Amino acid sequence: MKISVIEFPGSNCDHDAYEWPLRMFGKAPERVWYADRDLKRADLVIIPGGFSYGDYLRCGAMAARSPVMEEVVAHAKRGGYVIGICNGFQILCESGLLPGALLKNRTLTFLCLEVVLRCETTNAPFTASLRKGDLLRMPIAHGDGNYYCDEKTLRGLLDEERVAFRYVSPEGRVADEWNFNGSMDAIAGILSENRRVLGMMPHPERASEALLGSTDGAAILRSAAKAIDKNGKVEQNG
């Protein structure tokens, strides 16, 4: 499996995203600069978190309109795999690869804390190795993670089982007090129609090492790697 990590001006979790597969598989991914159009034959593209363009205007808005994103969209349309973490999720929504938008947290403040996620579907490369209902601990760190979409879109997400993760209590219950940012239906991560694009606000790459308090995030990348290797290479253009 080949992985590329996109770097936008202002991305600040690009190092973390880069080291994620490196630490887990011992193999360095490729770095892709936002102004370039070469995804370097990636099967999986990681759009890292951070503050692309300072989060000015709207989180992810300017990054979504940069040249490299046209290639990412094309890659996704070809059946390529994409994971967007935090700002990466916001960029995926802004670019239309995922539905909905991420509004300001209901606290109106940035929130950095450890949350508990419940795996809501195993019908996706990123969760195929998990079990439905599995609880994962990892940090959130965002000011705009309050997931929103219109009724019809939400219905679609639910009907097609495209909600990947929800914020839950430590016992695994959906409850308002554990839905810190106020996301609709406690949604923490969603899938594209073909299930190969995942956007999520929490940071699995920060929770893949016991020293840092949790290894639960590793399961997502490991699962994706397994699924991608099984399904075979993604067709490349050019």
Next chain:
Amino acid sequence: MAEPKVTPELALAHGLNADEWERLCNILGRVPTYPELGIFSVMWSEHCSYKSSRIHLKKFPTSGPLVLQGPGENAGVVDIGDGWAVCFKMESHNHPSYIEPYQGAATGVGGILRDVFTMGARPIANLNGLFFGQPSHPKTPHLIKGVVAGIGDYGNCIGVPTVGGQVFFHPCYDGNILVNAFTLGLLRADKIFRGYASGVGNPVFYVGSKTGRDGIHGATMASAEFSDETEQKRPTVQVGDPFTEKLLLEACLELMEHDAIVGIQDMGAAGLTSSSFEMAGRAGSGIRIELDKVPMRETGMTPYEVLLSESQERMLIVAKAGAEESVKRVFTKWRLDAVVIGEVTDTGRAEIYWRGEKVVDMPVAPVSDQAPVYDRPQKEPSGLEERKRLDIEALRDCRNPEEALLRMMGSPNLCSRRWVYTQYDQSVRTNTVLGPGYDAALVRIKGTKKAVAMSLDVNPRYCRLDPYEGARLAVAEAARNVACTGARPLAITDCLNFGNPERESVMWEFARSVEGLASACRELDTPVVSGNVSFYNETNGEGIFPTPTVGMVGLLEDVGLRVQSFFEYAGDAVILLGRTRGHVEGSEYLSLIHGLEQGTPPPLDMAREKALLGLLQVLAKERLVHSMHDCSEGGLLVAVAECCLKPRGGDLGASISLQARGKRLDGLLFGEDASRVVASCSSESMQKIFDLARDRGLEATPIGTVIKERLQVLVDGQPMADISLRDLRARWEGGFPSLVSRV
């Protein structure tokens, strides 16, 4: 626009007194031009010249085998082995944060980050020390919200985790809040960049944001007291642009990989003026600048304004002749301006041109390092002797420890800081092993087994009662916090926040504090490698308490040996390291319960403290303890209660049993005797720990057991408190949100 005529009166309005005016005319041999006057006024302001503090700061120990760079540069650098070094500094942004809390705090973070990456270090951790007025003051909630959001947004955006700090409330800060920002960066020990403008003919680059009229005279403002009048005369507030700073950071670090830089310095207070004069001054060279080449954001700016602008996110780089193209290439990639605005000369003068006309021509050295130096008169504050007297016997002893403990846990100075630090990204860069909520933050160094520990501490109340002892206690507490993780304290940075130095009592407090810091650092072998002085923290003649904030940095050789601060296993023994005498004077308890801020701070025996610091490191190394937590504000019972409330949930309680041996209850439970630590360990380790403590002449006492669900306290067999952890946590966590919930 016509420039005003330069007169002694105009100089006075610029904060230069008659002596200084005469001195500058002598240096020039003539009356200065208007831009020259501006330069003198900022360079000789308290903020840039340290004219009132310089003779005192000389007392600090500043060298040691590990110190690679002491004070005098943008930040200090300490060797941590394996070819790595850490660079750190703390700086105040007090006045701007009071005027505009969000932008003031944000640009404070931006400034300290630049000080660190200018040295060639990648910033990896931020801390912040915040001092607010009383919570009931009408401005306080607004100031807290603005400051915390400002610190958070800047650090979060740029991607440096904020991993710890301190928040203190006291009415003395009602009109003068303090915002102290600390940054630590990582660099190779043999690749330190410094602010030297050397090499005749080398080009001087201006890089980063464009220049506007922001904060003109910010530095002189930081050198003047507030009055209702200055609140009117606000300068254009600086607005932080963390996105541009992130680009600047990446561009500078990328350029540092090339062999292109001779010297580099950020444009902080007093902007282009201080950076160019200081760089030339250090190198003993001259500098020629064509000021109109500076990229400007606004039209119609004058030379005076361009020289004094404090626009943020800018740097001055002296490049190697011939390396111009590499500089431009890197900055173009990051979409930032990089413009040659001048060159290094051998004249020893600063010659500044505006559209071909020479507007400044002055010798560098007298301006940059022959600023006036004052040995200002000192006098002990009146009433201090009375304040230090307290007839403790006249006070009623604590009757209901349970109620007192609950009240203290929810009080402004002791309640959980979670509301603050959840607004800070604590884990970006994936190095944070222990973040906010622990005694000290612990950040690992990738590619090694090492981790760096850091803590900010000061108790202004102690400093008020005895500035010398208060400063020593701050160093001791910071070192203890660091050592509680198992790390060895290495060096400190400081931020000295005081009132008006022209008042004798303030100067006395300042001198005594500096002596206290100096002696403590000498005794603990933790030199002072960087720091900052902030005077004039006064409003309408009301000064703040002396507040010498200490930022201690330590090294843990093997991160696998770290110790955290919370009870981990039910059934563990709880032990107290250090001696309890019951010193309740000057304590949080006395202030909160009796409304008294009197007596002396707890006595500190530095030899014992040093022995304790050594013991903590051995206990970690031998893996004898499961937790260690410093016992400070609030005393023993608060320390034990804090050990119960884990940042990640899964609270464990304790059953504590103490012997009074004739001590008053308040002193036993809430006294703040120095040099104490609450630890937990398996019962098998206990004897070994006691032996190790005894070898060092230290007391170690078993005081209880870790249990589930409750905190129970017995004194001489009598029940004193029995609290469910749920109630304890509710009190502790409810404290801060209730402070800020008012509009």
Next chain:
Amino acid sequence: MKARVHVFLKEGVLDPQGKAVASALQTLGFEEVLSVRQGKFFDIETSSLPKGANEERLKEYCKKLLANPVIENFKVEVIEP
């Protein structure tokens, strides 16, 4: 051209900021406040465009960047052609 573009949240989209502002105003004693919605505006200056192109151009700015159609509407206004 000089222009002003308003971008506002679509009706039905939750506006936590506006809500917070409304309740803060009420707490400050302005009890008459019933509701607040917060939006953004942009004051834009451009070099001159082909005649009559101004408004269309502004709409393009919005569609391409300034507004997120999932949650926002916009309104453009040429102030000085």
Next chain:
Amino acid sequence: MKARVHVFLKEGVLDPQGKAVASALQTLGFEEVLSVRQGKFFDIETSSLPKGANEERLKEYCKKLLANPVIENFKVEVIEP
């Protein structure tokens, strides 16, 4: 009353957001864009106030809460009394 309040940065105060938006528009091919300044607006509804009090009241909202006098100016506009 229905009203709209505009809050904008004072002249000379840096507007990082506006700057970034301008450069993003240029990169998207709108090379004519010279500058962008970003501001906020509030659409406010209140129960009815004593006659003639509307504008004064809005100014009070601004002074007390909506605008930060250190860096921002404001402009109030009654849309429906």
